[in-house]
Amino acid sequence: MTFRNCERQAPLNTNDEAGSHPRGPRSGPHVVLLGVGYVSVWAYRALRRSLGDQVHITVVAPVDAHSYHGWTGEVLSGELPPEAQRSPIAEALPAAAHVRGWARRVDRDRRTVEVECADGATVTVTYDHLVVGIGSTEDVSSVPGLQEHGFRLRHLGQAGALAAHLDQCVAEAARSSYDRSTSLTVVVAGGGLAGVESSIAVSQRLAAATGAPTGSAGGPRVVLVSSRAELAQELREGGRELVRQALRRNGVEVLTGTRVVEVAADGVKLDDGLWIPAHTTLATVGNRVMPLPGLDDLPVDDRGRWIADRNLQVAQDVWAAGDAAVVPLKSGAPAPVDAGWAIGEGGWVGDNIARVIRGKQQKPFGFKSIGVAAGFGQRSGVLEAWGIAYRGRTAWFSRMLFFLYYMPSREQAKRVYRMLRAKSGD
Numbered sequence: 378m379t380f381r382n383c384e385r386q387a388p389l390n391t392n393d394e395a396g397s398h399p400r401g402p403r404s405g406p407h408v409v410l411l412g413v414g415y416v417s418v419w420a421y422r423a424l425r426r427s428l429g430d431q432v433h434i435t436v437v438a439p440v441d442a443h444s445y446h447g448w449t450g451e452v453l454s455g456e457l458p459p460e461a462q463r464s465p466i467a468e469a470l471p472a473a474a475h476v477r478g479w480a481r482r483v484d485r486d487r488r489t490v491e492v493e494c495a496d497g498a499t500v501t502v503t504y505d506h507l508v509v510g511i512g513s514t515e516d517v518s519s520v521p522g523l524q525e526h527g528f529r530l531r532h533l534g535q536a537g538a539l540a541a542h543l544d545q546c547v548a549e550a551a552r553s554s555y556d557r558s559t560s561l562t563v564v565v566a567g568g569g570l571a572g573v574e575s576s577i578a579v580s581q582r583l584a585a586a587t588g589a590p591t592g593s594a595g596g597p598r599v600v601l602v603s604s605r606a607e608l609a610q611e612l613r614e615g616g617r618e619l620v621r622q623a624l625r626r627n628g629v630e631v632l633t634g635t636r637v638v639e640v641a642a643d644g645v646k647l648d649d650g651l652w653i654p655a656h657t658t659l660a661t662v663g664n665r666v667m668p669l670p671g672l673d674d675l676p677v678d679d680r681g682r683w684i685a686d687r688n689l690q691v692a693q694d695v696w697a698a699g700d701a702a703v704v705p706l707k708s709g710a711p712a713p714v715d716a717g718w719a720i721g722e723g724g725w726v727g728d729n730i731a732r733v734i735r736g737k738q739q740k741p742f743g744f745k746s747i748g749v750a751a752g753f754g755q756r757s758g759v760l761e762a763w764g765i766a767y768r769g770r771t772a773w774f775s776r777m778l779f780f781l782y783y784m785p786s787r788e789q790a791k792r793v794y795r796m797l798r799a800k801s802g803d
């Protein structure tokens with residue numbers, strides 16, 4: 378089989394045989410990275426650091442760029458344009474071949490991955506080591522109508538699409554007073570950090586566009602609905618209190634202990650029967666991992682995440698990390714799920730594969746995350762780093778520095794820095 382039907386981006390291309398590397402006939406081991414998220418980028422970096430050109434790396438992903446979720450709030454509020462989230466593969470993983478498509482099946486006996494390309498063609502990629510970093514996706518099937526009518530934020534371009542839709546809603550509201558309040562109402566389903574940050578950012582965008590504070594009479598309305606009693610469980614109590622204050626300051630209505638049970642184009646129904654007329658629903662509900670045939674016989678948890686061992690392996694020559702995996706800490710508890718941990722786990726996987734290739738023993742997972750951060754726009758936020766909570770401008774500024782430092786591409790980080798400066802007029 379050949380790659381000819383599959384858009385394939387690589388620095389050089391001298392051999393079209395499936396499983397080969399674009400640098401020519403393969404002599405060294407071949408590592409295939411599924412997905413271009415944090416796991417894959419940091420696994421790539423670790424492999425290149427340890428093995429340089431002695432390892433061949435191919436990334437299989439349906440997109441040509443990494444999506445930087447950290448800037449979601451900034452894109453929604455209008456502080457950054459949607460392209461700030463895009464780090465091209467060519468910059469982030471410059472020495473890797475890219476097979477553009479979805480991994481659809483793994484054959485562990487033959488060590489191959491079947492990839493479905495955009496044009497429907499299938500190609501087969503062979504591996505010596507496979508890294509499963511396919512992340513997870515919002516479980517929109519859990520609520521009728523959410524799949525059809527809910528906006529999502531995880532994939533490249535989705536935050537930009539929501540921002541454009543909100544601008545359209547504001548324009549519609551300005552054109553006709555009929556339906557004005559429905560056009561200017563947004564329901565956010567899901568009270569984790571992503572839901573909280575998005576509610577605040579959406580509130581700021583709508584308030585700036587309409588000239589009326591969110592929550593004021595005749596102004597925009599943003600309702601955050603959480604089935605849990607407590608919001609932003611990723612933070613400690615001090616951080617959660619700052620979250621509550623930021624939501625109040627931005628006029629976001631909060632409904633906790635309540636479920637969205639139905640979503641339509643013109644509104645949302647809650648489990649107590651309340652109907653909220655709204656033209657926009659945002660799904661930041663819990664996540665699930667899409668099953669991958671060929672790995673579906675391996676142990677998973679109730680969200681479909683592969684259960685990794687202490688070396689982050691899930692099967693012979695197969696590793697999994699990030700949102701797609703349950704990674705055990707030394708204590709036995711599962712590692713938290715966020716970008717910082719995905720970065721640490723991806724790097725650990727890369728190092729362990731390099732050890733295996735060199736004939737050394739793997740190291741059990743021992744990464745420690747710096748902490749968690751949330752941005753509330755307007756130069757405020759919360760940062761919990763090394764057990765200490767920071768707030769306000771200090772938190773906002775430190776978060777910006779961390780996020781720029783951890784962007785997958787230096788070039789993109791510089792571009793984003795320039796965008797931020799241009800916006801703030803510094």
Ligand SMILES: Cc1cc2nc3c(=O)[nH]c(=O)nc-3n(C[C@H](O)[C@H](O)[C@H](O)COP(=O)(O)OP(=O)(O)OC[C@H]3O[C@@H](n4cnc5c(N)ncnc54)[C@H](O)[C@@H]3O)c2cc1C
Nearest residue numbers: 412413414415416446480511512530699700715716717719
């Ligand atoms: C809106 C939002 C905001 C967030 N904000 C923060 C934050 O501020 N701080 C923080 O620490 N964390 C944040 N997170 C969480 C963080 O982004 C995730 O924990 C992190 O992305 C996990 O990294 P990953 O590499 O496992 O997966 P991802 O980064 O999701 O990457 C998965 C990749 O796999 C690809 N893929 C999927 N299926 C296939 C397939 N079958 N074949 C090939 N490729 C496939 C996808 O296209 C993607 O490239 C946020 C998440 C969201 C959704």
